[in-house]
Each structure stands twice: as C-alpha cells, then as structure tokens.
Amino acid sequence: MRARIFLCITLLYLCHPQLWPQAVTKQFPPAAGAQPTGTDSLPDDPSASSEIPVAKVIPAPPTGVPVEIRADTQREINNVYTLTGNVVIYYRTYVVQADKITYNRDTGDVAAEGHLIVDGSPDNEHITATHGEMNLDQDTAHFYDVVGTLGVATVGPHSRMVFTSPNPFAITGREVIKLGTGRYRVIDGTMTSCRLPKPDWRLLSKQINMADGKASARNTWFELMSMPLFYLPYVTHPVDGETRTAGILLPIVGNSTTKGLILGEEIYFPLSRNSDLTIGTEYFSKRGYSPMGMFRYRGFGEDFFNVRFHALFDRLPAAENQGGTDLLVDGRRDWGQHTRAVVDAEYLSSYAYRQAFEENYAIAINSEVKSQFFGAHALNGFAENLRFDRYQSFQNNTTNAEIRILHLPALQLEGEDHYLGKTPWMWGGIASVAVLSRAEPENDLNTATFRTRGVPRVDFHPHLAMPFSLDGWTFRPEVAVRDTFYGRSQNPAQLGVVPSVRDASVNRKDFEAGIDLRPPAIERDFTAPWLLHLFGGDLRHTVEPDVQYHYVSGIDNFDSILRFDDVDIASDTSELDYSLTQRLFLRHLHPHPCKGDEALGPDDLCGGGTVDWLSWQVAQKYFFNTDFGGAVTTGTRNVLTTTLDLTGVAFLTGPRTFSPVISRFNMRTSSATNVQWDLDYDPRLGRITASNVYAEYKKGDYAFSVGDFHLNAPEAPPTAQTPQTAVTNATSNYNQLRFSASYGASTKAGLSAGTSIGYDFVQNQLQYGAGQAGYNWDCCGLSFEVRRYSLGTVRDDTQYLYSFTLAGVGSAGSLRRAARIF
Incomplete structure (x- = not known):
C-alpha cells in the first residue's frame, strides 16, 4: 500500500513540475440571462441556472516589487536594463531620474550618470547629483557633487514638493554616502535649514554624520550671509522636527544701565518624548550672577506641567541689595471628563527683586503673589473641590512687609439647582470646611501684631427657589439660610487700632430672602x-x-x-x-x-x-x-x-x-x-x-x-x-x-516694528517705554529693542536687547519671547 501511494505522488509531481498555491473565494453568478464574455455556459453548470454561490479557484497575486521604467531607449540582458535618455524609474517610494541608468532587477542596484535626481525613500529625500550608485532594496547609496534636502515629499499630479518636517534639513557635499534608512555621511559638505541654493546660514565641515534623527560634526565653521563668523569644535543639528538633542544653546549677550554688561549661557536636556529641561545663568557685570531654569512636560489631552525660576545673587551691600528668587509652577492633570487637578503657584522672596528685575512691566508693578492648588470633580450638577492657596500682598519694597492669607486646606461642596421631586421648587447650595490663617503687619517695619493660626471654619448655605413665568414676565423668588462656625474670633477695636485675636469661637447665622423680577x-x-x-x-x-x-x-x-x-x-x-x-x-x-x-x-x-x-x-x-x-x-x-x-x-x-x-x-x-x-x-x-x-x-x-x-x-x-x-x-x-x-509679527518675512508705553498721569511720568524692530530673511531673523523703566527709586533702568533666530536651531540673545512687543 505504501509503495502504491509513493508511486501516485511521484506521478503527480512529474505531471505538475511547478506547484502554485491556490486561493478559494466566493463569487456570485452573473445575472439571469447574462452570458459571461469568452466562456460557454454548460447546461449542468450550477452557476448558470442557480443563485447559490459556488467556490471558484483564482490565481495567487504576483510576487516581487512592481517597477515602472520610462526611457527614450531601453535594452535588457539577463534582467539588467540599460536605459538612456530622460530615464525615470518608479520603485516603491523612490523616483529616480537621470540621463543614463543601469538597473539590475535581481539585485536592485542602480548606477546613474548625468543630472541624477532622487525623490522619496523612507527619509523623504530630494537629492540632486552628477552621478551615483544606489541599492533600492537596501536603501543604500553613494552620490557625488550633491545638493539635497531631507523632509521633502512630492505630492499631486504635478509633483508639487511639500515639507513633511517643520524644519527640513538641507545638505551639500562633494560626496554623500547613505548607509541605510536615516543614516548618512557627508564628505566636504554643509548643512542648514535654509532654502538652497543660497542659504542665509550654514555649517561647514569636512565630515557630517547623520543618524537617529540628528546630524553631528566636528571642527565646524558657522557661516552667515556667506561670511564665516566663528569656529565650533562640535555641533549637532536636528534632522527632523521630532528630534531633540541635548547641548549648549547659543550665548546670551546684552547691556543694561542697571545690570551692566550681560553675558549668559544655557544648556538644554531632552528628558523624554514629552519633557525637557533648560538650565543656565547670566552674569551682570554690575550686580552678579543670575541663575535660571525651566522644566516642561506635555501629556495627553490638556495635561501639562511647567516649572520656571530665575534669581539674582546681588553683590551690592545689604542696604542696596535687591537680590531674590522667583519660582513659578503651573500644571494640569485630567482624570476623565469630570475630574481634574490644577496648580498655579508662585514663590517670590523679595518684592524689590520683582520691581527691579522683572522684564514684564505689568508683573513688575504688581504687588500681589497668588498661589493655589485645587482638585475638582463635577458630575450631574454637583461639584466637589479641594483647595490649598496662599495670598501675599506686599506693602513696600524695602522690608518685605506683607499681608498673608492661607487656606490650608478648603473643601467645598456645591450643588446646582435641582427640582425638588415633582414640585416646582428648586434646591441648591454650597457647603465648605476650611482651615485659615492670616498675618498682617501693623506698620511698614513688618512687625506682625495681628496673626491667626489654624482657624477652622464651617460654612453651610442652602437655598430654595421657585422660578416661574407669567405673560412674558420672569420671577424667581428665593429663600436661604446660612450658618457659619469659626473656631476663633476677634476683639472689636476702634478705628485706627488693629483688632486682637481671641480663642473664643463664634457662630454666625442669618436668614435670606429675595426675588429676581425680569419684565419682557x-x-x-x-x-x-x-x-x-x-x-x-x-x-x-x-x-x-x-x-x-x-x-x-x-x-x-x-x-x-x-x-x-x-x-x-x-x-x-x-x-x-x-x-x-x-x-x-x-x-x-x-x-x-x-x-x-x-x-x-x-x-x-x-x-x-x-x-x-x-x-x-x-x-x-x-x-x-x-x-x-x-x-x-x-x-x-x-x-x-x-x-x-x-x-x-x-x-x-x-x-x-x-x-x-x-x-x-x-x-x-x-x-x-x-x-x-x-x-x-x-x-x-x-x-x-x-x-x-x-x-x-x-x-x-x-x-x-x-x-x-x-x-x-x-x-x-x-x-x-x-x-x-x-x-x-x-x-x-x-x-x-x-x-x-x-x-508685522515675529515670523513675518521682512521688516516688523512696534512700540509700547505706560504713562502715569498722577506722577506725570513715563514709567515704561519700549521700541522694537526686527527683520526676517529666508530662515534667520534679527530683532532689536530699547526698553526704559522708571519706577521711582527702586528702578531707573534702560536696557538694550537683541534676539537672533536661526530657523530649525533656535534663538539667542537677551530679548525673551514673553517680553516682546510682537
């Protein structure tokens, strides 16, 4: 029996030397009376007389990579094509053009001569060269006399080029070696984010290596407007918009009548895909060192968390010292649609420091500092929130005398109006529990004679309303009661005398009524x-x-x-x-x-x-x-x-x-x-x-x-x-x-200009004035600003600021974004 089976299998194989896989699919019969083209319907064929679908055999899809070749003349020997005259090869995402191309279909090798242009590839590259060799299967190549851009794709019937990256990366070089997807080596070349062939700026190096979304080079010269400006022993540049690289940012240089010569530097660290850290310091020749830093985090949806600080170690004597620290924290975290937590906090060690060194005029004259953290949950007309906050109101800029009020913590429950059963009455209200503190100086010497610590307070405030309408008139009568309990109270005092705190509790009660009448x-x-x-x-x-x-x-x-x-x-x-x-x-x-x-x-x-x-x-x-x-x-x-x-x-x-x-x-x-x-x-x-x-x-x-x-x-x-x-x-x-x-605007090409002033009619004085002018070229911009502060004895300062921006790299200078006019 086994010999018979073996013989049958052998005969079957000899009759079918090539075995192809077959696929089975459902195909519905043609409509009644229809005759398929090129076939004869047999009487016993169920597909011709029945509406029941039957299984039919269809051929397997073709294997390999489809290639489209266009050329004036073509010649093929053993799958090796010799193409001349207006040659175009479409292979996967590649579009290769040249005067002459030799293409090996078995290996994917391409040798091109004369006006070589390569578009596509996984890197969305656009390469022009005199000649080169490529392997389209392995994404490798060697180009000569190259001008190219990464992050550019061609779309539409007219092959319109569009940028697929926010900062496309442009290169030129005597040789460009592609080692694989996303990996290049440029010999005797340049890199820039500007439009070629005449970039506003570029980096020149003997060898540029590109891998993992960034380009790096040693012994580099920075050239601006065709003029070499300075030498960089090591430099990195992002190849695509998603790549961030740790490194030293461009230096900060400025001048101020109060600060003197300003020299600064910052270092950037990408911590993860959605967080980064920037730290640095500035040196003021007249005042000392001013450290600064910023941490940023971006999560899903509207989640974020930012920390910013700046400080000054003022070297002036104690009587004239205006040093201080300003720390700001803000963020948000959502848990679903109904629950979130928010923080907006600030720590300011000295009001004089804010007045003397804050760049934003509106903040510089603000004597209040507010910090709060709260979590809230709201659903079906009911809301619960837990709050911690700290309020400071500085009374002067010399002794830091301040009024300070704390809510540590405050829990509040709130209900919107809900119908009371099937009646026309609606009920709602607010209930809260808080622990409160307050400190207030008697005079500008910051001697706190009025101080409370940990005062508990319970407040209950429900109301009942019955809104109704009559002939276009709207009525809302309402009644409410309120009961508020305090763990401590104060001794009443006559005018001009600060009250004193007593440990005795106090209970406040009231009855409330009212009506809201709105005629048509x-x-x-x-x-x-x-x-x-x-x-x-x-x-x-x-x-x-x-x-x-x-x-x-x-x-x-x-x-x-x-x-x-x-x-x-x-x-x-x-x-x-x-x-x-x-x-x-x-x-x-x-x-x-x-x-x-x-x-x-x-x-x-x-x-x-x-x-x-x-x-x-x-x-x-x-x-x-x-x-x-x-x-x-x-x-x-x-x-x-x-x-x-x-x-x-x-x-x-x-x-x-x-x-x-x-x-x-x-x-x-x-x-x-x-x-x-x-x-x-x-x-x-x-x-x-x-x-x-x-x-x-x-x-x-x-x-x-x-x-x-x-x-x-x-x-x-x-x-x-x-x-x-x-x-x-x-x-x-x-x-x-x-x-x-x-x-204009900060991103507008050409000239932009603006001015801003703040004038005090009571003092008859221009307290703030600024004028800014900027000019943007193709991929770089330069802005200048003169800023004047006159805030009494605490600040009499004139600043000369500038900002220099390179597209795809960043900005350098003392003119910061938050204080710009435009």
Missing part, C-alpha cells in the same frame, strides 16, 4: 439697504430691564468675625438692585471665508449668523438698611458682599442710601475690533470714581491697543471726627495709560 424685553428690528451696505446685515435693538430685591437678617456679630475671604464679609442688608441693559444684535447675511484670527476657530466660514455686537448696562442699588446692621464703620473704607456684587471700588465710607451708578459698555463689531468701557459715577461725591477704557484693533499685520485706567475713590468721607478717628479728604488716585502699536 423690548425689541425692534432695523432692515434697510443702507444698513446692509454699512454693516453687512440686519440690526436688532433690545432693552432688558432687571429688578432684584435682597434681604439678609440675623448677623449681629459682624465686628467679631475674622476676615479671610468673601465668606466673612456677609452682613445684614435690605436693598433694591435695578439695571437696564441695551443690546444691539447684528445678523450677517454674507458669510466670508475665515482668515487671520478667525481661522483659529472650528468653522471654515465666518461672519455668518447673529452676534452680540454691542451691549450697555447701567445699574444702581438702593439701600433700605443704610448701615447694614452696624457693619459699616464711619471713617474708613468698608468692603461687604453687597458692594462686591456691584463694583470693585470700595465706596462705603459711612451709611448711605444710594450706591454709585455703574456703566458697563462692550462692543465687538468684528474679530478685529474690541472696545470696553467700565465707568462708576458716585452721585454723593458728584464725580466719576472709576473709569477703565480699553480698545483694540487688529487687521492683517497691523495691531493697536490703548487703555486708560483711572481710579478716584475716597478713602474717607469729608466729615470731622474725634481726634482719635480724625479723617481727611484723601483719595485713592490712580490714572495710567497703556498704549501699544505694531506692524
């Missing part, structure tokens, strides 16, 4: 051809009145409550809040393609739909309880919950019936224009107590902004008191102008 809005539409021509659409004008009444009763121990935040300034009140809001809506009838800042949004068409074009609110409060249950102390500024709800100006310097009239105006006609004006007018004083105006305009390369911020609020009423509480007619007078204008 009055509206009118305006449609006319001239409106369409002027504004591009129709206008709708609305008038929205709003009347609210609030009543709080039961707080009879206001003077015994320690003050930490807005929870502690609740008081009795009976007040009427009335406001009138006018809005102008614009309905665009002709959408246009998004451009400029509009293109940053999710839509492709902009200018369509209806926008809140203009809004203007006027509001005031009437107080039936003029002294707020005894919470108002005559002769000083009083800040209560009811005043913070209206304005940030402390207008309560004694009992009063009417609040100031506030006006809030906002206009945004387009993405290019923004105007805001907040104004407070106090009829009791007969003058404007606050006026903040800000206007901004952006159009193409032009950007303008102007802001005037004016405060003229009283510190005390103009009434005579006892000698112990004598007050004057002093005011908190503040009036500053900010203006900036710029043309």
